[in-house]
Amino acid sequence: xxxxxxxxxxxxxxxxxxxxxxxxxxxxxxxxxxxxxxxxxxxxxxxxxxxxxxxxxxxxxxxxxxxxxxxxxxxxxxxxxxxxxxxxxxxxxxxxxxxxxxxxxxxxxxxxxx
Amino acid sequence: xxxxxxxxxxxxxxxxxxxxxxxxxxxxxxxxxxxxxxxxxxxxxxxxxxxxxxxxxxxxxxxxxxxxxxxxxxxxxxxxxxxxxxxxxxxxxxxxxxxxxxxxxxxxxxxxx
Numbered sequence: 001x002x003x004x005x006x007x008x009x010x011x012x013x014x015x016x017x018x019x020x021x022x023x024x025x026x027x028x029x030x031x032x033x034x035x036x037x038x039x040x041x042x043x044x045x046x047x048x049x050x051x052x053x054x055x056x057x058x059x060x061x062x063x064x065x066x067x068x069x070x071x072x073x074x075x076x077x078x079x080x081x082x083x084x085x086x087x088x089x090x091x092x093x094x095x096x097x098x099x100x101x102x103x104x105x106x107x108x109x110x111x112x113x114x
Numbered sequence: 115x116x117x118x119x120x121x122x123x124x125x126x127x128x129x130x131x132x133x134x135x136x137x138x139x140x141x142x143x144x145x146x147x148x149x150x151x152x153x154x155x156x157x158x159x160x161x162x163x164x165x166x167x168x169x170x171x172x173x174x175x176x177x178x179x180x181x182x183x184x185x186x187x188x189x190x191x192x193x194x195x196x197x198x199x200x201x202x203x204x205x206x207x208x209x210x211x212x213x214x215x216x217x218x219x220x221x222x223x224x225x226x227x
Contacts, residue, residue, distance in 0.1 A: 033213065042218055102163070107157045
């Protein structure tokens, strides 16, 4: 079946601009996660959704970052007033249930802030 | 979640078995060992996980020592497409804040022709 998809695959923006990154989880998966991966590092947790609600957003670096999942399926990660330090690969994962289920990752969105 | 230690890099000849070690000496009794890999420019790919028994699937085998302080991921017949960064992660599978995967830097496995 179809895996996790993310759009766009690449995004180039200018410092100070607003960006939205989209994640389509595997059909039927109730849990969704966002991670961020900087060059040469492993992915780092940002936020976890169970259904429509953000169960844990402790990994979001500051209040410029926000994510939504209004219908419990597609999620959008929103970054306001982008900074060069936001440049990274943003990864989305989904799992069938919540805690303990295996997470399956999408290909990521490569964000470059100039 | 317990911390893991992996070698930074390893090499393997094509067609030979690749054995990737992981130390997790502070693992708790209810923590599972997970392995993911990340091929260049792709998202992490789930490989296998286990608690204390050895596990095998179509991709790999996972050997966990009796004291559970270390494990080895085995790719029985490595191919060039297995070149990737391999991450060993320990995680509780129920209750608590176990949804987070805590990635280290992993092992870069290079399979040579």
